[in-house]
Amino acid sequence: MAARVGISRLARVVYRGQHVRLPRRTLPTLTPGPTTRPQGQAVGVANLCRSLHTSPRWAQEAAQTSGDAPQSYEFQAETRMLLDIVAKSLYSEKEVFIRELVSNASDAIEKARYLALQGTQMDSSEAGMKIHITTDKYDKTLTIQDSGVGMTKEELIDNLGTIARSGSKAFIQQLQEAGNSDPQSIIGQFGVGFYSAFMVAEKVEVHTRSRLPNSVGYCWASDGCGKYTIEECEGVEPGTKIVCHLKIANREYADEQTVRDVIKKYSSFISSPIDVNGEQANNIKPIWLMDPKEVSPDQHDEFYRFVGSAYDKPRFVLHYRTDAPLDLRCVLYVPEGKPGLFDMNRDKDSSVALYCRRVLIMNKAENVLPKWLRFMKGVVDSEDIPLNLSRELLQDSALIRKLRTVIQNRAIRFLFDKSRKDSENYRKFFIDYGIFIKEGILSAQEQLEKEEMAKLLMYDTSAKPTGEKVTLPEYINQMQSDQKDIYYLAAPSRELAESSPYFESLKKKNVEVLFCYEPYDEVVLMQLKEFNSKNIISVEKQMRQNKDAVDFDGSEGSLLRTEANELMEWLKTVLAGRCWGVKATPRLEAHPCVVTVEEMGAARHFVRTQFSQIPEESRYSLLQPQLEINPSHPIIVKLNTLRANNPRLAELTAKQLFSNAMVLAGLVEDPRTVLSTMNELLELALEKH
Numbered sequence: 235m236a237a238r239v240g241i242s243r244l245a246r247v248v249y250r251g252q253h254v255r256l257p258r259r260t261l262p263t264l265t266p267g268p269t270t271r272p273q274g275q276a277v278g279v280a281n282l283c284r285s286l287h288t289s290p291r292w293a294q295e296a297a298q299t300s301g302d303a304p305q306s307y308e309f310q311a312e313t314r315m316l317l318d319i320v321a322k323s324l325y326s327e328k329e330v331f332i333r334e335l336v337s338n339a340s341d342a343i344e345k346a347r348y349l350a351l352q353g354t355q356m357d358s359s360e361a362g363m364k365i366h367i368t369t370d371k372y373d374k375t376l377t378i379q380d381s382g383v384g385m386t387k388e389e390l391i392d393n394l395g396t397i398a399r400s401g402s403k404a405f406i407q408q409l410q411e412a413g414n415s416d417p418q419s420i421i422g423q424f425g426v427g428f429y430s431a432f433m434v435a436e437k438v439e440v441h442t443r444s445r446l447p448n449s450v451g452y453c454w455a456s457d458g459c460g461k462y463t464i465e466e467c468e469g470v471e472p473g474t475k476i477v478c479h480l481k482i483a484n485r486e487y488a489d490e491q492t493v494r495d496v497i498k499k500y501s502s503f504i505s506s507p508i509d510v511n512g513e514q515a516n517n518i519k520p521i522w523l524m525d526p527k528e529v530s531p532d533q534h535d536e537f538y539r540f541v542g543s544a545y546d547k548p549r550f551v552l553h554y555r556t557d558a559p560l561d562l563r564c565v566l567y568v569p570e571g572k573p574g575l576f577d578m579n580r581d582k583d584s585s586v587a588l589y590c591r592r593v594l595i596m597n598k599a600e601n602v603l604p605k606w607l608r609f610m611k612g613v614v615d616s617e618d619i620p621l622n623l624s625r626e627l628l629q630d631s632a633l634i635r636k637l638r639t640v641i642q643n644r645a646i647r648f649l650f651d652k653s654r655k656d657s658e659n660y661r662k663f664f665i666d667y668g669i670f671i672k673e674g675i676l677s678a679q680e681q682l683e684k685e686e687m688a689k690l691l692m693y694d695t696s697a698k699p700t701g702e703k704v705t706l707p708e709y710i711n712q713m714q715s716d717q718k719d720i721y722y723l724a725a726p727s728r729e730l731a732e733s734s735p736y737f738e739s740l741k742k743k744n745v746e747v748l749f750c751y752e753p754y755d756e757v758v759l760m761q762l763k764e765f766n767s768k769n770i771i772s773v774e775k776q777m778r779q780n781k782d783a784v785d786f787d788g789s790e791g792s793l794l795r796t797e798a799n800e801l802m803e804w805l806k807t808v809l810a811g812r813c814w815g816v817k818a819t820p821r822l823e824a825h826p827c828v829v830t831v832e833e834m835g836a837a838r839h840f841v842r843t844q845f846s847q848i849p850e851e852s853r854y855s856l857l858q859p860q861l862e863i864n865p866s867h868p869i870i871v872k873l874n875t876l877r878a879n880n881p882r883l884a885e886l887t888a889k890q891l892f893s894n895a896m897v898l899a900g901l902v903e904d905p906r907t908v909l910s911t912m913n914e915l916l917e918l919a920l921e922k923h
C-alpha cells in the first residue's frame with residue numbers, strides 16, 4: 235500500500251494506461267510508456283514501481299502474477315451489448331453498483347457457509363466470513379473483498395463472461411423488444427448485477443480463488459469494452475476481491491463516507507459484517523432473520539423506530555417466518571400511536587421495506603402489503619423475489635400478488651389471535667385502526683376474503699354494556715338456537731340505538747343486536763351481506779320483511795281490525811305522494827309508527843350523499859317509504875277518532891307523525907323540512923286550552 239503523503243506532494247501520471255501516484259521527487263526519473271499496457275509486461279511495471287518506492291494496488295497485484303501472459307477473451311455477444319448500454323447509460327442511481335457487488339459478496343459467503351455446513355471439503359473458516367471494503371481516494375479505487383466461495387477459472391468465464399442471471403437476460407430481452415428505442419428508461423428498471431460496476435469504473439479487476447481444495451488464484455480484468463483477460467496469480471486469498479478503478483466523474487465512490495452512506499441505505503441488514511476501511515458499516519442486526527424468541531422487546535422497539543422512521547413504540551409485533559408457499563421472513567409492526575389524518579390517505583407511502591436475502595430491493599415497497607394494511611411498518615424478506623425486481627414488476631407480478639395474499643392472510647390471523655388472547659389491547663387497536671379493516675372489506679373482491687377480514691370487526695352490542703365490544707364469531711357463538719340471522723342497527727349513538735323503534739321487538743325477545751355508530755359501518759355490513767353462512771341484516775329490514783299479522787283481539791285501548799283498515803286507507807290519502815304504503819305492525823310498543831324502506835342502509839347513504847341534488851317531490855318516489863302503525867298506541871287510536879272530529883288537526887298530526895318517523899329512520903338530512911306544519915299543528919292542538 236502506498237505511504238500516505240500529502241496530496242500536494244503527489245503527482246499523477248498515466249503510465250501504460252494506468253493512473254500512477256508518485257511522490258514528486260521521483261518525477262524526473264520517469265519515462266512515460268505506451269498508453270496501453272502490453273500483455274505480459276505486468277512484472278516489469280511492478281518492478282518499476284517498486285524501484286520508485288511506490289506501489290499502486292494494481293501494480294502490487296501485477297507483481298504477484300505467475301508471469302504467464304494473461305489470456306484474452308471476448309464477452310458473449312449479449313454481455314457485450316449489456317455492458318455497452320450500462321457503461322453509456324445515464325443511469326441515475328449509479329450507487330446501486332455497490333449494492334450489487336455487496337450482494338454478490340454476501341451470496342458468495344452464504345454459499346461458502348452452506349457448503350461448509352453440507353460437509354463439502356473446503357478451505358474455509360467461519361471466523362473470516364466478512365466483507366471488506368476499502369476506498370482509496372488517490373488511486374480512485376473501491377475494493378470489495380469477500381471470503382466467500384471464490385471462483386475457478388471456468389467459473390470466471392461462465393459467470394462473468396456470459397450473462398448468468400435471469401434478470402440480465404430479461405433486461406436484454408426487453409431491450410430488444412423495445413427496439414433499442416429508450417435504453418435509459420429500461421435500464422432504470424433493472425439492477426444489472428456485476429456489470430453495473432462498469433457504470434462507474436473504467437476498469438474492473440476480479441481477484442479470486444475458489445475455496446475448493448488445491449485451487450489457484452486468478453485475476454480477471456476488463457475495461458468493459460468487449461474483452462477481458464484472465465491470468466493466474468499467486469497470493470490470492472480464498473474468496474473474491476473486486477477492484478473498481480473509478481472513472482474521474484465517479485470518484486465520489488472512492489470516498490469512505492459516500493460508501494458508508496450507500497451501504498447504510500441498501501445493505502444495512504446484510505448478515506455478514508461489512509467493514510469499510512476497517513470499521514464495521516452495517517451494525518444493525520437483521521432481526522427479522524433471527525429466531526422470534528431471541529429478539530427482545532427493546533430490540534424490536536429500536537428496529538421499529540429505524541424502519542418506520544418513528545418515535546413511538548410498536549403496540550403489536552408480528553415476527554413471522556415460513557418456507558411455504560413462499561420463502562418469507564418478515565417483521566411487521568402496528569404503531570402504538572393513533573393514525574393521523576395523513577395515514578388515512580390511500581396514496582400514502584408504504585412503510586414496508588422489501589428485502590431479498592438481506593439485500594434491500596425497495597424501501598417503500600408498494601403492493602407488498604394490501605392497501606388496507608398500510609398502517610403496518612416493517613420489513614419483508616423473501617428469497618423468492620428476484621434482486622432486480624423492477625417497479626413495473628412490483629406493480630403487477632403474480633409473485634407479488636402471491637406475497638401480498640400470504641402476508642394479508644397471516645396478518646389477519648395474527649390480529650384475530652390478538653382479538654381472542656389479548657382482547658383489551660385489541661379493543662384499543664380496533665378503536666384506533668378499525669377503519670382500515672372496514673376499508674379492506676369494502677375494497678376486497680371475493681366474499682371469502684371479505685369474511686376473513688370481517689373476523690376482525692368489533693361492535694358494541696345490545697347484550698353488553700357500553701364499550702364492551704363483540705366480534706362476529708363471538709356474536710354467532712352467543713346466538714339463540716332459533717336465530718338465523720345477524721342483526722345490526724345503525725344509529726348515531728347508543729342512546730338512540732337503544733330507543734330506536736326498530737329495536738323494540740328484538741329487545742323484547744332478548745335478541746342481541748350489533749350497534750353501529752359510524753356512517754360507513756352499515757355500508758360495510760351491507761357489502762359483507764353474510765358471515766359464516768348467516769345473513770347480516772339491519773333491524774329495519776328485518777322489520778319490513780316481517781310478515782307477522784297483528785292480533786286484533788279487541789284488547790283495551792286498541793283499534794279494531796275495521797277501524798285500523800279505515801285509518802290506513804285514510805292515511806294513504808293524506809300522505810299521498812310521500813308514503814308508498816301503510817300497514818299495521820305488531821312489532822311496536824312505545825312508538826306510534828315507523829317508516830321502512832327496502833334497503834335502509836343504502837337509503838341513508840343515498841340521503842346523505844345525493845339528496846341535496848334531488849328535487850323534494852322526487853325524493854319520496856326514490857325511497858318509497860312505507861308507514862307501519864302501532865294500532866295499540868294512544869296517538870294512533872286518538873288519530874282515528876280525530877279524523878272525524880277535527881279533520882284539519884288529524885291531517886296535520888298524520889303528516890307530523892310521518893315526518894317524525896322519517897327523522898327517526900335517519901332519512902331526513904335537513905330537520906327544518908319537517909317543521910313546516912308544526913306551528914299550525916300546535917295552534918290547533920292548544921285551541922281548547
Ligand SMILES: Nc1ncnc2c1ncn2[C@@H]1O[C@H](COP(=O)(O)OP(=O)(O)OP(=O)(O)O)[C@@H](O)[C@H]1O
Nearest residue numbers: 338339342382384393394398399427428429474621
Ligand atoms: N463475489 C463473488 N464471489 C463469487 N462469485 C461471484 C461473485 N460475484 C459474482 N459472482 C458470480 O458471478 C455471477 C454473476 O453475477 P451477477 O451479479 O451478474 O448476477 P447474479 O449475482 O447471478 O444475479 P442474482 O444476484 O440475481 O443471483 C454470480 O451468479 C456468481 O456466480
